[in-house]
Amino acid sequence: MNRLLTITILCAFGASCGETGGTFVEVPFEARGTAPEPFTKDGWEVTLSEATLGFGPIYFCATDSALSSRCEVAILEFLDGVTLNGLEPAAQTIGSLFGTTGTVRTAFFDYGIVWLLTQPLPEALSGVPGGPAVVRSENPNYVPEGHSARLSGNATCVADQEICCPGEATCPASYAFEANVDVLVVNAGTPAVNGLRTLQEITTEPRTLTITFDPTAWWRSVDFSRLAGLDDGSGQVLLEPEDPDYSALVIAMTTNAPPTFTWLGSTAEPQLVNESGELR
């Protein structure tokens, strides 16, 4: 795609699509988790006990498009990897976003594993769980190491066995579950999460960005009855990549329950912009 096309697309429909050569800005960047509220699904009461997350890098773009190729230059970016506690609601410092003034409309990011166009394999960044490390996911014996998420919790049957384990002769009263998730991409040069919408006019006014994760939400799409069937009597279940619920977690992390963004100005009032990029 040529440059003119990209510029045209970035500006399409936008009365104010950012100014040429904006002013340099630095935006403090922090994370919050979400306290693990128990939830009940299919007769199972589920509580998370650990959600150690790998995160970064992240790019904020002016384009509406979910195609990262249409964001050749980011407005703001954070290029490092960090480890976060996804169950800790208190603010956790990530660092600073660097960039320029302009209108942010979308975010693209990875969960700590990056596959550069210039590299043959994905790599877990320094700073994320188990990083830095080459992720040899092409190896048939590859076992995810939880560079993106190390999740664990407990499920307890609080309904009739027929509800918790339909059609099964036996059913554990409870079991502990664990998932070490590496969020990978199919093609090099693409982020794991594309075009997550977040509208914000970036000015020189002091401002902070908070990204909030809710790992419990990721588990709401998991089939705990199916997981119970994986319990070999030890009371422990480890999700493997071939388990559909491992994919369900990845889909939740990247698509169905991604983190949310909160931009706060110095007055602690969020500054929002409408679809035209105008402050409202």
Added chain:
Amino acid sequence: MKNDGVMKKAGLGCIALVGLAAAGCGSDGGGSGNGNLSVLLEAEETIVDGLQSGTGEENILDGFDVEFNRYIASFGFVQMAQIDGSNPQSSSVVGIADLTSLPTTLPQLTAFTGIATGQYTEFGFETPAPEADVVNINSVPAEEVDAMVANGWSFVIEGTITQVSDGATKSFLIEADVPTVYSACAVEGLEPGVNVSANSSVDLTLHGDHIFFNGFPEEEGNVQRLAQWLWDVEDTDGDDVLTRVDFEAATDVGSLFPSPPQGVYELTGGPITPINDAWDFIRAQLGTQGHIFGEGECEWSPL
């Protein structure tokens, strides 16, 4: 943007273009100038010829053939503008066509006549819910048109999937509202939009293979076409046809669309979030299949 570490900490240099978003600007084909643009409808060969199992770039990789018996779609609301939003043109025409049986000479949806010549850098169209005044492009049966109008369907897609290993088949019927707004259409390597001269045309092209894509990729060259998910959807109501009720019941998205490393699906970045079932996936993929001139990409709106 590429994750190749070359992103610069510099401001986005944007030329302030006011897009074609302004509703009501321009007119239904009228203008002042010597330019004429005919807007034609085109079907990708995957719609006409189906998709075949195989290992080629355009093949379904996991052992299925797919044929479409009907691929009825609603097109319309073509909009375009020159640079800086000048000479905006729009058409309120909406047409329905069965893309499996378009004539060899591509049919015209609408036309702009007597407009300014030159490059219209913004070009887009929609796949809207048709209304009673919809134009029947190629003799779609009246009952089909009436059903689409009554239900707000942009698409009626009927087909068959065949498991090559044993020849077993399943039928599917997709009747879907997918009111996508396509914008910023461009052919790679050319100026964005369309060029209007005294006698010019643009093809609006729908691709029939997107519901078999493994995600919402940057480039179709990186895509993999897979159909196991469709085969795995259960006929919950026992009517021998996979329909919306069956697709909505297919909620085990981790099983249907396995993520790397086990699978190759990436569901991020599509026009629908969340994707909770196969119906969401179908609608999301249908909302990405609009192109111009065959392979020219357009931006799609969220659904």
